[in-house]
Amino acid sequence: MELSKDLFRKLEDNEKNSEFIAVQSRTYLQDAWIRFRRNKLALAGLVFITIMILGAIFVPILSRYTYEGQDIANRHALPSAAHWFGTDKFGRDIFVRIFYGARISLSIGFLAAFINLCIGIVYGGISGFVGGRVDLFMMRVVDILYSVPEMLYVILIMVVLGSNMTSILIGICISSWVGMARLVRTQVLSLKQQEFSLAAQVMGASNTRILFKHLIVNSIGPIIVSVTMMVPSAIFTEAFLSMVGIGISIPMSSWGTMANEARELYQNYPIEIIWPIACICLTMLSLNFIGDGLGDSLDPNKK
Amino acid sequence: MSILKVENLVTNFSTDQGTVQAVRGISFEVKQQEVLGIVGESGSGKSVTMFSVMGLLADNGRVDDGKIYFEEQDISPSHLDKAARKTYEKQMQKLRGNDIAMIFQDPMTFLNPVLKIGKQLMEPILIHDKCSKKEAKERALNLMNLVGIPSPQSRFNQYPHQFSGGMRQRIIIAIALACNPKLIIADEPTTALDVTIQAQVLELIQKIQADRGSSVIMITHDLGVVASMCDRILIMYGGKIVEEGTDREIFYKPKHPYTIGLLACVHNPDSTSKEALVPIPGSPPDLLNPPVGCPFVDRCEHAMLVCKQMMPDETRFSDTHLCRCWLNHKFAKEAKV
Amino acid sequence: MSENKLLAVNQLQVYFDITPSMFAKKAIVKAVDGVSFEIGKGETFGLVGESGCGKTTLGKAIVRIYNPTSGNIIFDGVDIANKKNKDLKSYRKQVQMVFQDPYASLNPRMTVGEIIKEPMEIHNLYTPAERNQKVQELLEIVGLKPDHIRRYPNEFSGGQRQRIGIARTLALDPDFVVCDEPVSALDVSIQAQIINLLEKIQRDTGVSYLFIAHDISMVKHISHRIGVMYLGKLVECGESEDLYRNPLHPYTKALLSSVPIPDPDIAKSKKRIILEGELPSPINLPSGCRFRTRCPYATERCGESEPPLTQVGTRDVSCFLYEK
Numbered sequence: 001m002e003l004s005k006d007l008f009r010k011l012e013d014n015e016k017n018s019e020f021i022a023v024q025s026r027t028y029l030q031d032a033w034i035r036f037r038r039n040k041l042a043l044a045g046l047v048f049i050t051i052m053i054l055g056a057i058f059v060p061i062l063s064r065y066t067y068e069g070q071d072i073a074n075r076h077a078l079p080s081a082a083h084w085f086g087t088d089k090f091g092r093d094i095f096v097r098i099f100y101g102a103r104i105s106l107s108i109g110f111l112a113a114f115i116n117l118c119i120g121i122v123y124g125g126i127s128g129f130v131g132g133r134v135d136l137f138m139m140r141v142v143d144i145l146y147s148v149p150e151m152l153y154v155i156l157i158m159v160v161l162g163s164n165m166t167s168i169l170i171g172i173c174i175s176s177w178v179g180m181a182r183l184v185r186t187q188v189l190s191l192k193q194q195e196f197s198l199a200a201q202v203m204g205a206s207n208t209r210i211l212f213k214h215l216i217v218n219s220i221g222p223i224i225v226s227v228t229m230m231v232p233s234a235i236f237t238e239a240f241l242s243m244v245g246i247g248i249s250i251p252m253s254s255w256g257t258m259a260n261e262a263r264e265l266y267q268n269y270p271i272e273i274i275w276p277i278a279c280i281c282l283t284m285l286s287l288n289f290i291g292d293g294l295g296d297s298l299d300p301n302k303k
Numbered sequence: 304m305s306i307l308k309v310e311n312l313v314t315n316f317s318t319d320q321g322t323v324q325a326v327r328g329i330s331f332e333v334k335q336q337e338v339l340g341i342v343g344e345s346g347s348g349k350s351v352t353m354f355s356v357m358g359l360l361a362d363n364g365r366v367d368d369g370k371i372y373f374e375e376q377d378i379s380p381s382h383l384d385k386a387a388r389k390t391y392e393k394q395m396q397k398l399r400g401n402d403i404a405m406i407f408q409d410p411m412t413f414l415n416p417v418l419k420i421g422k423q424l425m426e427p428i429l430i431h432d433k434c435s436k437k438e439a440k441e442r443a444l445n446l447m448n449l450v451g452i453p454s455p456q457s458r459f460n461q462y463p464h465q466f467s468g469g470m471r472q473r474i475i476i477a478i479a480l481a482c483n484p485k486l487i488i489a490d491e492p493t494t495a496l497d498v499t500i501q502a503q504v505l506e507l508i509q510k511i512q513a514d515r516g517s518s519v520i521m522i523t524h525d526l527g528v529v530a531s532m533c534d535r536i537l538i539m540y541g542g543k544i545v546e547e548g549t550d551r552e553i554f555y556k557p558k559h560p561y562t563i564g565l566l567a568c569v570h571n572p573d574s575t576s577k578e579a580l581v582p583i584p585g586s587p588p589d590l591l592n593p594p595v596g597c598p599f600v601d602r603c604e605h606a607m608l609v610c611k612q613m614m615p616d617e618t619r620f621s622d623t624h625l626c627r628c629w630l631n632h633k634f635a636k637e638a639k640v
Numbered sequence: 641m642s643e644n645k646l647l648a649v650n651q652l653q654v655y656f657d658i659t660p661s662m663f664a665k666k667a668i669v670k671a672v673d674g675v676s677f678e679i680g681k682g683e684t685f686g687l688v689g690e691s692g693c694g695k696t697t698l699g700k701a702i703v704r705i706y707n708p709t710s711g712n713i714i715f716d717g718v719d720i721a722n723k724k725n726k727d728l729k730s731y732r733k734q735v736q737m738v739f740q741d742p743y744a745s746l747n748p749r750m751t752v753g754e755i756i757k758e759p760m761e762i763h764n765l766y767t768p769a770e771r772n773q774k775v776q777e778l779l780e781i782v783g784l785k786p787d788h789i790r791r792y793p794n795e796f797s798g799g800q801r802q803r804i805g806i807a808r809t810l811a812l813d814p815d816f817v818v819c820d821e822p823v824s825a826l827d828v829s830i831q832a833q834i835i836n837l838l839e840k841i842q843r844d845t846g847v848s849y850l851f852i853a854h855d856i857s858m859v860k861h862i863s864h865r866i867g868v869m870y871l872g873k874l875v876e877c878g879e880s881e882d883l884y885r886n887p888l889h890p891y892t893k894a895l896l897s898s899v900p901i902p903d904p905d906i907a908k909s910k911k912r913i914i915l916e917g918e919l920p921s922p923i924n925l926p927s928g929c930r931f932r933t934r935c936p937y938a939t940e941r942c943g944e945s946e947p948p949l950t951q952v953g954t955r956d957v958s959c960f961l962y963e964k
Contacts (some may be wrong), residue, residue, distance in 0.1 A: 007609035008629070011600075028749055083683065160432040195745035199808070202703045203759040204732030218748045250407065344827035345798070448782035467918050468691075486785025496690035497854060502912045522830055525855075531907035550904040568832035569902050572857035572884060579839065580861065582785075582832035586797045 009017030032221075035297035042293025045286030051222065052283060056102040065093035067100040067253050076269050085275055087260075089265060090199070097253040101276065103285070104254040105235050108165065112172045112234035113227045119173070120180025121216060127181065129211050139185070142178050150175045154241065156275050163249050172234050187219035195227055221298030228291035232284040239280050254282050304376075305332040306486055306518050312369035313545070314348070325351040325364070327542035328457045333486065338508040338512060338519045340550075342353050342526065342565075348542040349522045351497075353488050355380070358395040359406060374485070375397060377633030395442055402430040404479035406472075408491040413475055413619050415465040420474055421459035427481040450507060469500035473507065480511060487512075488520045493528060498532045505532060530554060535623065538562050541588045541598025543614070549626035558618075558626040597629065605630055607638075644681040645688045646816060651676055652711035654694070660922070669920075669922045671697040673872035673906070674711070676949075682842065684849040685902070686863030686880060688856050688895070691921055694872040697850045699818045702850065704728060710729050715816070733763055736809035737871075739946070740821035741803035748795040752804055753789030756770045759811045778807040782837060799830030806837060818850045823858060835862055856899050859885050868892045871922060871930040878955035888957045891931050929959070937961060 018076035028033070036042060063222070065083075071091035077088045085094035089169025127138040150166075153170030188211070191197060197214045204211075218225075241247035255276040262273035314326040326348040326555055333339050343349040355366050366381045378398065384390055399405075402536040407413045415423060424443040426433065433443075439458075447455035450473040463471060472492065479487055489508065493501040497503055509532065512519050521532055529536055529550070536553045538546040538561065546559040557563045567581040583604040594601070600610040609629050628634055661664070670753055671694045679680040679685045699704045702713055704720065713721040718730050736759075739745035743901045745898040746755055756775045760766055766774060782803040793801055802822060809817055823831040839862065841847060845925065853859045859866060860880050867877040868889065876889040887893045894913040901907045916933045920926055926933050941960055949958040 002633075003609070003634065005634050005638065005702055007612070008607050008632070008634045010638075011606040011608060011611070031319075108761065195739040195741055196747040198700075198705050199739060199805075200758070201705060202732065202735075202737045202748075203762050203808075203812070204729055205758070205762050209762070214747050218747065220749075322706050329695040344829060433888070469918060498856070498898040499690060499894060499915045501900075503914055505900075506912065506914060525900065526828065527907065528904035529899045530902050530904040554902070554904050565829055566902070570857045571902055572860050572899060573901055573906065574905075579831035579836055582836055583829040584833070585829070586800060587827075 015189055024225060029183045032297040033295075036293050039289075039293040039296065040207060041289045045289035045293070048282060048286040048291065052099075052102050052279075053106060056100045056106055058297065059096060059099035059103075062099075063093065063096045067092065067094045067097050069093070076265075076272070086271060088268075088272055094258075094272065097258060098255070098275055098279055101255045102279065103209065104165065104248055104252065105238060105256075105280075108168060108172070109231040109235040109287075112176070113230040114167055115169070115173045116177040116180045116230055116261065117223070119177040121184050124175070124181035124184030125188055125211050125216060128185035129192060129207065129215065131189075131192075139182075144147045145175055146178045148175065149169065150237070154237065156247055158241070161247060161253075167250065168238055168247060172237050176233070180223070180226060180230070184216070184219060187222060188215045191215045191218050221294075224298060225291055225295040228287060228294055232287040235280070235287075247286050273281055304335060305334050305372075305567055305631075306374055307333040307520075308370075308372040309352070309356065310370040311373075312352065312355060312371065313367045314351050314360065315367050316351075316361070316364045318363065318591075321591050323544055324593050325590055326355065327593065328369070329539070329542075329544045331537055331544060331547065333520060334513075334535075335518055336516045337534045338521060338532055340523065340529040341539060342523060342529055342536060343539035344524060344587055344588065346519045347539040347592075349539050350490055352539075353490060353520065354406070355523060356404065357393060357399060357488065358391070359399075359405075373403065386515065397431075400427045400479075400484075401482045402484055403486045403488065404482070404484035406475050406479050406487065406489040406492045408494055414471060416463055418463060419460050420466070423463075424481065425475070427478060431482045432438045443477075444483070446480060447474075449480070449501070449511075450474070450477045452477075455531050469496055472496060472500075472504055476504070476507060476511075480515075483515065484517060486518045486520070488522070490519070490522045491524070494525070496524070501528075508532070526565065529613040538565070541593060542590055543598055543627070545597075545599065545628070546622075546626045552573060552621065552624040556620075556624070558624070558631070559628050560605055560630070561597075562626075564602075597627070607635065642876060644684075646681045646716065646729065647679045647850075648714040649677050649698075649702065650676060650712040651782045652698070652713065652925050653709040654706055655706045655709040667923050668874050669819050671922065672701060673929065675869070675872075675874050676866055677874065677877060679850060681815075682846045683865070684842065684851050686859035686866040687850060687869060688854060688859050688866060689854045690854060690895075690919065692871075692922060693869040694922075696820055697739065698869070699737070699820050699850060699852050703818050704731070707738075721931065729743055729763075733812050734815045736812060736814040736817050737823045738802075738805055738809055738817060738819045741825050742798050742805060742826070745805050746801055746808075748793055751790050751792055752784075755804060756789075756807050756811055757791070759863070763812065765812070769868060774811065775807075778810055781810065781841070782956075784809045785831075785955060787820035795796050797830075798826050799833060802826060802830075802834055803837065804840075806834070810841065813845070814849070816848045818852070821854070822851075824853060824855060831858065832909055838862065856884075856896060868895065871920065871925065873930060874949060874956075875931065875959070876924055876955065876957050877949070888952060888955060889931075889959050890935050890937055890961070946959065 009128060019219055069092065071087060073091065074087050074091055075091040077083050077087040083093050083095065085098060087093055099247035123138065127135045153174050157167050157171040191216060200210045202215050238247060242254050243260045245260060247256050250255040258276040259273055266273045310330045311328050312326055313328050316323040316325055329352065330558045341349045346601055354360050356371055357487055368381050370377065372378065376392060380391055421443055425439040426445060428439040428442055444455050446460065447458065452458055452470060466474065495505050496504060505528065508519065521529065523529060533550055535549050537544050538559065540561050546553065548564045553562060554566065557566060565584040568583060570580055583602050588598050588601065594614050596614055597610045600606045615627045615629045617625045617627050619625045652672055652675050654673060656669040658669055665964045677685065686696045687698065689695045696849065697706060699761045701708050705823050706963050707719045711721060715731060717795045720728065751774055757771050759772050775789060779786060779788060784800065784803060793804065796804065801891055824836050826834065835858065838849065840851065851859060864877065866883050867874050868891065870891050876883065876892045884896065887896050892938060892961055897911065897913040901910060920933055927943050928945055929942040929947055932938040947958045947960045949956050952962045
């Protein structure tokens with residue numbers, strides 16, 4: 001470019017942009033979503049879980065069969081246009097049963113995670129925030145709960161309340177919220193000393209306000225990750241119980257009961273056991289991938 | 304002869320938001336036995352420059368252009384193919400800690416918390432000089448003595464957390480000195496320390512520099528530290544060097560409006576006047592999207608149209624003093640009249 | 641100055657029990673150990689000292705983030721040192737704090753508008769429309785643009801964030817602000833902006849400051865009076881210019897001589913008093929005068945008893961050297 005004298009004119013103040021911010025304004029979640037999208041495995045997991053959820057909801061529309069309807073003439077059918085995944089030993093449609101099973105497995109997984117989340121946040125939040133002796137006492141209670149094996153609770157509760165979804169849920173939740181409570185407590189303990197929460201204290205904010213508006217909101221990243229990881233473990237517990245025969249009772253189907261039924265004849269009809277097991281594996285894998293992806297994308301240090 | 308020479312260095316970082324152009328074409332050299340100060344605000348590229356020289360950039364950083372020579376030996380990390388990169392890494396491993404040493408800002412993150420202090424001191428000696436363990440220990444103890452650590456024999460087997468901040472920084476300096484480096488790069492070595500401890504550490508660096516005749520690059524934002532330590536000073540702003548000169552030229556005859564502004568906004572406690580400080584308005588440029596022209600344009604009171612459109616060339620005022628500012632152009636002088 | 645006194649701190653002690661377990665030997669950190677001073681209306685009192693001297697603890701005890709162990713904090717005639725948190729609401733409205741780290745003092749999940757509005761919400765001041773109006777005014781005072789209210793703190797530079805923090809403290813029109821190292825995390829060119837802003841606010845509103853910092857040149861610039869702390873004690877206290885020109889306590893002398901002066905000719909010829917040794921552990925304080933382990937003038941007597949803070953001219957010093 002040619003230099004000319006009129007280029008040497010003084011700039012007015014409004015021609016400078018001194019408080020200009022170049023980065024785009026994005027909220028925390030927008031930012032996290034952008035990073036999450038880049039993780040292909042996590043994205044694949046999300047797609048799979050979404051399909052499972054949609055399938056579980058819309059299965060009555062998708063197929064004309066019901067989960068307990070038997071077609072005795074058509075037992076042990078291989079996958080075909082009529083029965084997409086084939087039929088089992090009573091001639092029940094496996095496709096339909098898989099997605100009815102998904103209803104049970106996924107709702108147990110998500111409900112358990114949700115209940116854990118609620119109890120864990122309140123319990124861990126209070127324990128970490130109040131601190132001192134209250135914290136000491138609350139954490140010892142947690143330690144005691146944690147020291148008894150989870151399966152023992154579940155089996156005891158199933159014996160008392162019978163084999164149904166509620167008792168499985170109670171059994172899973174009674175001990176597994178402990179992990180969430182511990183996580184929230186650690187988060188709250190460290191955030192409590194951060195200057196923004198001290199600032200809120202100096203302003204005269206109430207304890208509830210500080211706890212929920214400042215501390216919990218900022219622990220949301222690790223909390224979400226831990227919730228995502230909790231879903232597969234609940235699903236697994238349910239599948240395990242049903243597999244050993246003390247879970248959901250027949251004719252309701254869950255992936256565990258289906259695997260259990262197919263197990264007896266797996267040498268003759270291996271395809272029947274592959275469906276439920278593949279579903280369990282893929283769901284667990286997907287949720288774990290999602291959890292990992294969320295862990296990376298919600299970590300404030302990755303900014 | 305110069306010990307380090309940097310020509311047209313360009314370093315970029317890729318981030319979520321785009322490419323951050325941290326260092327945008329800078330050239331300078333470090334002469335033998337001199338203390339060179341690099342002054343700039345956070346984000347001016349002063350630390351990135353040194354990490355580029357050392358080959359220690361974070362994973363998302365890359366030297367995209369430029370030449371670096373250490374004692375005439377080419378150690379440029381830009382435009383390397385795979386094989387050349389391997390030889391470069393080997394070459395740098397040999398240089399780091401041996402000929403070039405670095406003192407970091409935060410002693411706690413640099414020291415390994417689970418290794419005894421003595422072990423960490425012996426490590427560079429064992430790696431570079433291939434001497435016996437006994438000899439290495441002896442040298443390590445001597446170093447601890449040199450940097451003023453009381454009773455080094457008993458301190459030798461302690462862990463970093465048993466040392467105070469000032470003591471840890473002394474250990475860092477001792478590690479840096481372990482192999483008699485020709486060049487010491489100190490990145491904000493006293494920022495984390497209290498003034499009385501800072502005085503001790505600065506005194507120590509000065510003494511070592513004088514005794515051993517090494518060259519020192521001091522990266523800092525503290526003009527007081529620069530004034531008491533450095534022979535020559537580079538002023539960096541927005542990834543560019545805007546002014547360069549000896550300590551007296553920079554402090555007494557500053558030419559660039561940024562340097563002038565910087566000097567006006569630090570309070571000299573020795574002056575009696577209670578006059579208000581003169582701040583530089585605004586914030587430093589965002590290097591995601593750096594200005595085409597002079598990086599200081601948006602905060603400069605003398606800014607002209609040309610400053611927005613083109614980066615000024617350098618103007619020489621003496622053998623050592625140069626400045627990049629359009630105000631020195633003959634048109635600007637005419638416009639003023 | 642007694643008639644327009646705003647805050648008086650009297651023999652304040654803040655101890656922390658850091659005993660690791662029930663069975664271990666009792667370990668008490670005497671972070672602040674009997675400090676007294678007064679601050680007048682519209683005055684800035686500077687507090688300097690090295691890390692670990694208790695200056696930040698003192699500031700945090702005054703805004704009641706920490707509970708004092710003993711002593712009084714008399715604000716506007718009322719002793720608030722032992723009040724319960726729920727009785728402090730009106731005190732919390734009048735006293736605010738500016739924090740050291742602008743990256744940690746703003747909640748990262750709230751927008752700038754929400755952050756500045758929060759104190760007004762807590763104290764139920766103004767209608768929502770007035771609050772928005774007030775946020776705009778405050779942003780203008782601290783030199784930010786109106787459209788910044790919808791942005792999040794991480795999009796701002798350190799200096800801009802510190803200005804948001806200052807806007808937040810101003811939302812309640814406080815009478816007294818504790819500034820805990822408000823500029824030490826900022827760049828030099830930005831520090832002056834913040835200091836000037838604080839001074840301008842003081843001129844306009846008559847607010848008083850307790851200005852805590854380790855950078856003596858900044859403290860000297862902004863403060864009317866300065867107190868020097870060492871290991872939980874005030875060792876010297878006086879008018880800022882006078883104290884800088886003529887320090888009396890040996891620690892103050894060493895501290896002032898270590899300040900690097902931004903002028904090469906003076907800095908390179910200046911004689912620094914290099915203190916020997918390190919700060920003693922606050923759990924295991926030396927007997928008598930706390931500074932005696934590093935003091936070049938220490939005598940036997942310094943180990944026997946603690947020198948009281950006595951008046952020497954216009955100055956308060958705690959050192960046996962100045963005993964009559």
